[in-house]
Ligand SMILES: *[C@@H]1O[C@H](CO)[C@@H](O)[C@H](O)[C@H]1NC(C)=O
Ligand SMILES: *[C@@H]1O[C@H](CO)[C@@H](O)[C@H](O)[C@H]1NC(C)=O
Ligand SMILES: *[C@@H]1O[C@H](CO)[C@@H](O)[C@H](O)[C@H]1NC(C)=O
């Protein structure tokens with residue numbers, strides 16, 4: 106990806122009139138956000154340079170500038186999840202965070218404690234893929250990150266320091282916020298472990314560009 110000086114980067118984002126979001130950490134399968142309407146932003150194949158991710162006490166960071174919006178996180182425990190079905194268990198979509206709605210935008214640091222999901226295969230040393238789904242005025246958008254889980258790993262300070270102490274709550278939605286779409290993520294299901302999305306606001310707008 107090209108690096109732009111800070112100000113022109115802001116101008117660039119302001120002038121592209123789309124509401125696509127950016128997954129900053131853990132790194133997504135590929136840099137482009139243009140294909141986000143597609144499964145894993147169009148990056149269908151698993152990557153081999155997986156990000157080590159803590160089994161407990163993890164988080165992810167996204168840049169989302171369109172309000173209001175809704176987000177959810179799914180997980181696959183397959184080695185090469187390359188379609189939406191790979192993120193289903195026998196009952197349907199395998200959420201690690203159920204849909205929640207919020208007006209909060211910017212760089213967001215969102216807790217993701219995978220150890221509390223009790224999903225078989227989510228354990229120390231496992232290869233998993235998370236799929237982050239966002240609905241914010243631009244259809245339903247997807248980004249995936251391929252991970253290796255570890256119970257003795259701490260996210261480096263330079264990444265965790267981009268999350269400030271400011272905490273805001275988002276409301277959990279009892280049903281999918283996507284009434285017009287009945288595709289892979291469009292159906293409601295039982296709310297699992299996480300009922301509330303607790304967003305921790307990121308630092309300055311440029312901190313994690
Ligand atoms: C994996 O490597 C590709 C190509 O070098 C890079 O674009 C991507 O950011 C890397 N992903 C991770 C998680 O390091
Ligand atoms: C995890 O994936 C890597 C390639 O990304 C592979 O080398 C390794 O064997 C896999 N580990 C397990 C436990 O499947
Ligand atoms: C995955 O689950 C969703 C929701 O239950 C369902 O609509 C979809 O058909 C399933 N996909 C596959 C490939 O099983």
Ligand SMILES: *[C@@H]1O[C@H](CO)[C@@H](O)[C@H](O)[C@H]1NC(C)=O
Pocket residue numbers: 229230254255256257258
């Ligand atoms: C940390 O856990 C990984 C498995 O996730 C293991 O391979 C590694 O040896 C462990 N490191 C330490 C220092 O315990």
Ligand SMILES: *[C@@H]1O[C@H](CO)[C@@H](O)[C@H](O)[C@H]1NC(C)=O
Pocket residue numbers: 269270
């Ligand atoms: C977060 O809050 C704690 C306690 O209120 C404080 O000690 C710490 O310095 C704060 N960290 C940052 C990065 O502001």
